[in-house]
Amino acid sequence: MNYKKLFLKIKSGKIKILFLIFVLSVFISSDVLSQIKTFYITGQVTDKLCGKPVKGQIINIASDSSSNPDDNYFLKVRTNEKGIYFATINEFPENSNLIIYTIDVYNNTLDTVINVGDISFLNNHINVNFELYSSIISSGCEPDFYFIFDSVSSKPYLYHFIDNTGENTISWFWDFGDGTSSTEQNPSHQFKEMSVYYISLTISTINPSGTGCTGTITKKLNIGMRSYFNFGGHAFADLFPIDFGTAYLYKIDSANIIPVDTAIIDTLGFYYFYQVPEGNYITKVCINSNSPYSELFLPTYYGDEQFWADAGIIVLNSNNWEYDIHLVQLNVSVNTGEGVINGKVTYGEYDNKDEPASNIEIILIDELDNCLFYLYSDEDGYFSFNELEYGIYKIYPEVTGIDALPISVEINEDNPIVENINIVIQANGISYSINDYYSEYIDNIGKVYPNPATDLVNIKIYFKKTSIIQISVYNQLGMLVYRSSESKSMGKHIIPIKLEHLSKGFYNIQISTIDNVSFIRKLIKVD
Numbered sequence: 001m002n003y004k005k006l007f008l009k010i011k012s013g014k015i016k017i018l019f020l021i022f023v024l025s026v027f028i029s030s031d032v033l034s035q036i037k038t039f040y041i042t043g044q045v046t047d048k049l050c051g052k053p054v055k056g057q058i059i060n061i062a063s064d065s066s067s068n069p070d071d072n073y074f075l076k077v078r079t080n081e082k083g084i085y086f087a088t089i090n091e092f093p094e095n096s097n098l099i100i101y102t103i104d105v106y107n108n109t110l111d112t113v114i115n116v117g118d119i120s121f122l123n124n125h126i127n128v129n130f131e132l133y134s135s136i137i138s139s140g141c142e143p144d145f146y147f148i149f150d151s152v153s154s155k156p157y158l159y160h161f162i163d164n165t166g167e168n169t170i171s172w173f174w175d176f177g178d179g180t181s182s183t184e185q186n187p188s189h190q191f192k193e194m195s196v197y198y199i200s201l202t203i204s205t206i207n208p209s210g211t212g213c214t215g216t217i218t219k220k221l222n223i224g225m226r227s228y229f230n231f232g233g234h235a236f237a238d239l240f241p242i243d244f245g246t247a248y249l250y251k252i253d254s255a256n257i258i259p260v261d262t263a264i265i266d267t268l269g270f271y272y273f274y275q276v277p278e279g280n281y282i283t284k285v286c287i288n289s290n291s292p293y294s295e296l297f298l299p300t301y302y303g304d305e306q307f308w309a310d311a312g313i314i315v316l317n318s319n320n321w322e323y324d325i326h327l328v329q330l331n332v333s334v335n336t337g338e339g340v341i342n343g344k345v346t347y348g349e350y351d352n353k354d355e356p357a358s359n360i361e362i363i364l365i366d367e368l369d370n371c372l373f374y375l376y377s378d379e380d381g382y383f384s385f386n387e388l389e390y391g392i393y394k395i396y397p398e399v400t401g402i403d404a405l406p407i408s409v410e411i412n413e414d415n416p417i418v419e420n421i422n423i424v425i426q427a428n429g430i431s432y433s434i435n436d437y438y439s440e441y442i443d444n445i446g447k448v449y450p451n452p453a454t455d456l457v458n459i460k461i462y463f464k465k466t467s468i469i470q471i472s473v474y475n476q477l478g479m480l481v482y483r484s485s486e487s488k489s490m491g492k493h494i495i496p497i498k499l500e501h502l503s504k505g506f507y508n509i510q511i512s513t514i515d516n517v518s519f520i521r522k523l524i525k526v527d
Helices: 003-012 017-026 030-035 116-122
Strands: 039-047 058-063 074-078 084-089 098-103 109-114 125-127 130-132 145-149 158-163 169-175 188-190 195-206 212-223 226-237 245-253 256-264 270-277 279-287 314-316 339-347 361-366 371-376 382-388 391-398 407-411 417-426 429-434 442-449 456-463 467-474 480-488 491-498 505-513 517-525
Touching: 039 058, 039 098, 039 212, 058 084, 074 084, 109 270, 125 212, 145 195, 145 212, 158 169, 158 195, 226 314, 245 270, 256 270, 270 279, 339 391, 339 407, 371 382, 382 391, 391 417, 407 417, 442 505, 442 517, 456 467, 456 505, 467 491, 480 491
Parallel strands: 039 125, 039 130, 125 226, 339 417
Antiparallel strands: 039 084, 058 074, 058 098, 098 109, 145 158, 158 188, 169 195, 195 212, 226 270, 245 256, 245 279, 279 314, 339 382, 361 371, 361 391, 391 407, 417 429, 429 517, 442 456, 456 491, 467 480, 467 505, 505 517
């Protein structure tokens, strides 16, 4: 099986999370699985209304029969007086995933699917919390708080604690579970090491009548353990929530962007993802073709950006429902010209470009960098922009996680139709050509290394025969900041590029051949 091609297919289409789990598990080494025979699951159950820990709640841990019908693993545990449960799994279920679930007082089931292969890769300590409706009766003196990890500070393990109790509170006492405490309402605290901490807040209140009470709540903070959170937001077309659409979730894993899940946007324009592992993510909202907004707004990433490289990064370490996305508006005009631009998108490396790439977003941009239209390649990989006015355009293939540069195309009276634009999606970049599927001079181009870099990077290029190539470096604004030409004989060559004159940031390197084939690579310059 060509796993790289399969990975590229997944990145471009609508996916199901269980299918992704299966694909990722293919890459898990059996040696790694054999090294970790035990992993630990813990979490806290709290009441949805008052926030108090729920004692005696049954937590079920079972193998996922949809991933392996022959596996019948099952374990039942209960929460303690702090609403916390513990479970130790001594053996990995073979070729299976685990479902952790519990049932609230209204007989609603809350569950989380755990990818066993993912656990073996990252951490054998997993944290899954549940917030549910229980039979707890509020005493009227219920403290509450939440905590936020400080992702900006250079200090490790720095958290901010925010009191969420409400009015009439006159005193606060925080126990951080590491022998330290605070009497501030909203303290900050730096922990010394990765561990599990039980944070308690005790408050005292006094009512206008002079009566008062005290109450304590304890919540579990995991530093260095895998936790799961819920998040979402509204998707807006101008001032209004969109009516029909899909949200896509991608995980930033080292240098890769991995598709994780999809969610249907509800009738109020809201998207949400439940029980997502902590980490860094980007999200994208696409309007369905049956929506009247689909011809007016672009698919847009969180941060209100049209390209994935500019997307806002969601640092997921708590529940959050405020990740709103305002879709980028197109500069729509009526097509009355005679110009046509068309082409085909395929998957593969340089020796195999015959696999059609369907459902790839192609954006048409004018010479002033205004986005005019977008469409998706059909099931055979073809796309076509018709009835265009004469002028200079850019064609941009937007594939989340894959580097690309716009393809410049001019149509005029002498050349009203530009066809056979060939866009090839590869694991480490997108190449393109016009009227040719591959270069007669270059067989393969490797990755940029080292990357990130400070003063110098190298690119390994395999030449089929003696040739001249042009190397161009563009900044994030698309401005040319470096250009050189190299003449090389047949064989493998390592091309150096000096970076001393460049400021830190992201750059695109374009390698162009004398037969008009271009290859794109990403570069990160650091101090």
